[in-house]
Amino acid sequence: MTISLLAMLLAVSPADHRFLEEVQRRSFRFFWEQANPATGLIADRVKADGSEPGRVCSVASIGFGLTGICIADERGWISRREAYRRVLTTLRYLHDKLPHVRGFYYHFLDMQTGQRVWNCEVSSIDTALLLAGVLTARQYYRGSEVERLATRLYERVDWDWMRNGGQTLTMGWRPEGGFLPARWDGYSEHMLLYLLALGSPTHPIPPATWQHWKREPVITYAGKTYLQCPPLFTHQYSHAWVDFRHQRDAFADYWQNSVLATLAHRQFCCDIGYRTNLWGITASDSPTGYVAWGGPPKTPNVDGTVVPCAARLCRPRWVFWAVRPKRRSRWANRTR
Numbered sequence: 001m002t003i004s005l006l007a008m009l010l011a012v013s014p015a016d017h018r019f020l021e022e023v024q025r026r027s028f029r030f031f032w033e034q035a036n037p038a039t040g041l042i043a044d045r046v047k048a049d050g051s052e053p054g055r056v057c058s059v060a061s062i063g064f065g066l067t068g069i070c071i072a073d074e075r076g077w078i079s080r081r082e083a084y085r086r087v088l089t090t091l092r093y094l095h096d097k098l099p100h101v102r103g104f105y106y107h108f109l110d111m112q113t114g115q116r117v118w119n120c121e122v123s124s125i126d127t128a129l130l131l132a133g134v135l136t137a138r139q140y141y142r143g144s145e146v147e148r149l150a151t152r153l154y155e156r157v158d159w160d161w162m163r164n165g166g167q168t169l170t171m172g173w174r175p176e177g178g179f180l181p182a183r184w185d186g187y188s189e190h191m192l193l194y195l196l197a198l199g200s201p202t203h204p205i206p207p208a209t210w211q212h213w214k215r216e217p218v219i220t221y222a223g224k225t226y227l228q229c230p231p232l233f234t235h236q237y238s239h240a241w242v243d244f245r246h247q248r249d250a251f252a253d254y255w256q257n258s259v260l261a262t263l264a265h266r267q268f269c270c271d272i273g274y275r276t277n278l279w280g281i282t283a284s285d286s287p288t289g290y291v292a293w294g295g296p297p298k299t300p301n302v303d304g305t306v307v308p309c310a311a312r313l314c315r316p317r318w319v320f321w322a323v324r325p326k327r328r329s330r331w332a333n334r335t336r
Helices: 003-011 014-033 059-075 080-096 124-140 145-155 191-198 254-271 316-334
Strands: 056-058 108-110 172-174 218-221 224-227 284-286 289-291
Touching: 014 059, 056 059, 059 080, 059 124, 080 124, 080 145, 124 145, 124 191, 218 254, 224 254
Parallel strands: none
Antiparallel strands: 056 108, 218 224, 284 289
């Protein structure tokens, strides 16, 4: 253990540990409680006060939820039987009943019927986030029906079809008009998508595809030079499942790039009026609806909202500094 890590751990109080445990369990509870237990579909969002239940599922939410269930099982937040039954129910529904196109799923679904809503697209990135959770469950429940179903779900995805003859993957397809013109051809959250497509045992994309998306823009802020995409989640999502530490290709060290992006973002927040221990902007709901805000550079309409999940992939002690004010605020609210 390094001296800096030891010092950080010694600086974390029992109250900090209790608060972090509470945050993690409450995060899991969203994916557990806001699911349809008969299908495993999970709401895209709900209001925190419970006044508006989730009516629409995002398939990406299912991927995060499946991963969360495995963590909850491991940590004893729910029983092994409860966890396995929910995962199995979800995978059976995905495999046998939920509409798909060549293994890809529609982005948004009705929570009760599983049918497409809002004329949304068959989404390449959201299917990838779903499958990341499916494959997490496959690894965790090895030797079971979950493993067999997860393998079939992954192997039936026709990744090469999603290229539509191009050098990069498209963002999706609609039955009304075919493939979307937009492609995953610049730096963003898509690394997970490409890795799953490259690793497919049945319908892989050519290895050269990895070389064809642009590593740009490169910016420098607060002395940090890195590949940038303003909403901070784009630097985080792939890391939720892929350990990029000590790995690099001919272009970048993507773990270090995301760390630099987070540190630059913290300084950016301070420069526009946030506090050093209360910061973080990434795509989220706002008083006026969903906003894909972030920075640097500053996106429009940043109004002082703090998005707690933004303070990740940075130095551990900075994460604790960021959560301590939230702990004080959360516990203070209990006394009102």
